[in-house]
Amino acid sequence: MNAKKATVDREGPAGKIADLIDAGYTCIYLLSFEEERVLRHVREMSSALFPEEVPLWTWSTTEGFQGPEPGPVKGQSVIEPMAALRAVEGFEGKGHFVLKDFHPFLSDPLVVRKLRDLHQEMAGTGRVLFLLSPRLVLPHDLSKDVFVFDYPLPAPEELDVAMHEELAGFSDRFGELLVVPSEDREQIVRTFQGLTEQEARQVVRLVVDRKKVLDAGVVDDLLEEKRQIIRKSEILDYIPKLVTMDEVGGLGRFKRWARVRAGGFTEAARKFGLPQPKGILVTGISGCGKSLAIQALASHWNMPLLRLDMGRVFAGLAGSPEESMRRALITVEAVAPAVLWIDEIEMGISVFSDSVESGATSRIFAMFLTWMQEKMRPVFIGATANDIDRLPPEFIRKGRFDEVFFVDLPNEADRKEIFKVHINKRGKDISEISLDGLAKATEGYSGAEIEQAIIAALYEAFAEGRDLTINDIYRCQERMVPLAVTMKEQIIKTKRWAEDRAVRAS
Ligand SMILES: Nc1ncnc2c1ncn2[C@@H]1O[C@H](COP(=O)(O)OP(=O)(O)OP(=O)(O)O)[C@@H](O)[C@H]1O
Ligand SMILES: [Mg+2]
Numbered sequence: 001m002n003a004k005k006a007t008v009d010r011e012g013p014a015g016k017i018a019d020l021i022d023a024g025y026t027c028i029y030l031l032s033f034e035e036e037r038v039l040r041h042v043r044e045m046s047s048a049l050f051p052e053e054v055p056l057w058t059w060s061t062t063e064g065f066q067g068p069e070p071g072p073v074k075g076q077s078v079i080e081p082m083a084a085l086r087a088v089e090g091f092e093g094k095g096h097f098v099l100k101d102f103h104p105f106l107s108d109p110l111v112v113r114k115l116r117d118l119h120q121e122m123a124g125t126g127r128v129l130f131l132l133s134p135r136l137v138l139p140h141d142l143s144k145d146v147f148v149f150d151y152p153l154p155a156p157e158e159l160d161v162a163m164h165e166e167l168a169g170f171s172d173r174f175g176e177l178l179v180v181p182s183e184d185r186e187q188i189v190r191t192f193q194g195l196t197e198q199e200a201r202q203v204v205r206l207v208v209d210r211k212k213v214l215d216a217g218v219v220d221d222l223l224e225e226k227r228q229i230i231r232k233s234e235i236l237d238y239i240p241k242l243v244t245m246d247e248v249g250g251l252g253r254f255k256r257w258a259r260v261r262a263g264g265f266t267e268a269a270r271k272f273g274l275p276q277p278k279g280i281l282v283t284g285i286s287g288c289g290k291s292l293a294i295q296a297l298a299s300h301w302n303m304p305l306l307r308l309d310m311g312r313v314f315a316g317l318a319g320s321p322e323e324s325m326r327r328a329l330i331t332v333e334a335v336a337p338a339v340l341w342i343d344e345i346e347m348g349i350s351v352f353s354d355s356v357e358s359g360a361t362s363r364i365f366a367m368f369l370t371w372m373q374e375k376m377r378p379v380f381i382g383a384t385a386n387d388i389d390r391l392p393p394e395f396i397r398k399g400r401f402d403e404v405f406f407v408d409l410p411n412e413a414d415r416k417e418i419f420k421v422h423i424n425k426r427g428k429d430i431s432e433i434s435l436d437g438l439a440k441a442t443e444g445y446s447g448a449e450i451e452q453a454i455i456a457a458l459y460e461a462f463a464e465g466r467d468l469t470i471n472d473i474y475r476c477q478e479r480m481v482p483l484a485v486t487m488k489e490q491i492i493k494t495k496r497w498a499e500d501r502a503v504r505a506s
Pocket of ligand 2: 290292343384
């Protein structure tokens with residue numbers, strides 16, 4: 001039997017299910033979107049744990065019981081949830097029963113009571129009930145009787161197997177062997193992380209169908225497909241192409257901070273006794289590079305960047321806010337090491353703070369803060385906030401983030417760098433002296449405004465069919481009224497707030 005047990009990976013989900021059964025659980029809630037994968041794990045667990053075959057039935061309200069005959073009660077006849085539970089109750093001998101999408105029925109007090117009875121009756125009988133569902137709906141009364149297993153997304157090893165199965169399928173079709181070069185394998189598998197197994201297979205199929213290969217040369221295509229899929233989750237955005245540190249003007253102190261910690265997620269850093277970086281909060285004046293800073297950090301650290309849209313979490317487009325948030329965090333953990341960018345985090349905190357929804361808001365924040373504290377996977381939080389008044393004190397408490405940065409309006413030296421970045425980016429050349437002059441003339445301009453002035457100037461030059469001159473930029477810049485003027489009060493307030501709470505990014 002021991003030899004058989006070795007066939008299940010004790011670290012993986014199948015192993016976890018085996019542990020639960022070993023520990024005597026009879027009712028297990030498997031929280032996952034991935035029915036096929038979960039069923040495969042239940043089978044793996046079963047054959048590893050029990051030398052004699054334990055029959056497995058699945059049940060759904062459309063198909064009734066499916067599995068080896070004779071079933072608890074055959075097929076179509078048992079589509080009522082209560083009848084299904086009674087059938088399990090009356091079953092003799094060992095058996096594993098996977099009830100798919102049972103969550104809607106858990107609002108029925110009779111069903112809840114029956115489950116509680118069953119839970120006790122099944123103890124020691126070798127019968128186990130699994131509730132398999134993408135949503136967690138568990139009445140409080142059941143919380144002691146049902147173990148909830150929040151299913152992780154596939155690990156790299158699982159994705160590797162799935163990828164090879166797909167490739168084998170292609171090899172058959174094309175009549176020639178398709179293999180992943182071993183030196184590219186790790187990088188390619190990493191691009192699938194954060195996807196379900198089905199999604200990863202879909203990405204492989206789409207790209208291989210088009211490119212007929214799977215090597216490092218198609219990583220960009222894979223990433224693009226992955227981005228499309230993560231997008232569909234409607235909460236997370238995968239940002240594939242990031243600005244680099246060199247495309248950010250100024251923010252010297254922030255850049256130094258990020259450079260010093262670039263190796264923070266390596267094994268070597270752990271061995272050296274360093275804790276993993278947790279995250280930063282970047283606050284400051286609009287248009288001065290908060291979002292840019294997070295992107296540059298992810299690109300410098302060579303980590304994928306996922307943006308969490310708090311607005312969409314609370315809009316409930318992809319299920320309840322709690323569910324959306326939970327799913328987002330699971331996805332990010334699966335992609336880890338990764339940077340989770342929460343843009344305008346204050347929106348999420350206070351959108352509903354004065355309404356009936358405030359319960360959900362504080363639950364989500366409690367959930368998020370707990371996760372931040374306890375997460376085991378290397379996920380770095382890059383949060384940005386504009387409206388500091390809306391940030392609750394517990395959020396910026398010392399120790400929560402590694403650092404709270406304040407991004408101010410750029411000073412003269414920083415403005416010069418910003419001009420340089422944006423002029424060079426557009427393939428134009430302006431002398432150092434002219435840059436000095438422009439920087440001097442644009443006191444109070446944000447980075448975004450400097451960029452706008454350059455674009456406007458380019459239009460002028462283009463319309464007149466000649467190349468950009470320094471005077472075009474001067475003219476356009478003079479016509480603008482910078483935010484520093486129109487939002488003076490707000491800016492003064494923000495600076496005052498930041499004085500004793502944040503480190504200047506520049
Ligand atoms: N320090 C900078 N260096 C280079 N470009 C900058 C800088 N700051 C701003 N920009 C330009 O302005 C644009 C807007 O900047 P960014 O989105 O980072 O601002 P933000 O601080 O996040 O503003 P918001 O509060 O409006 O979200 C950038 O895409 C970039 O082109
Ligand atoms: Mg921004």
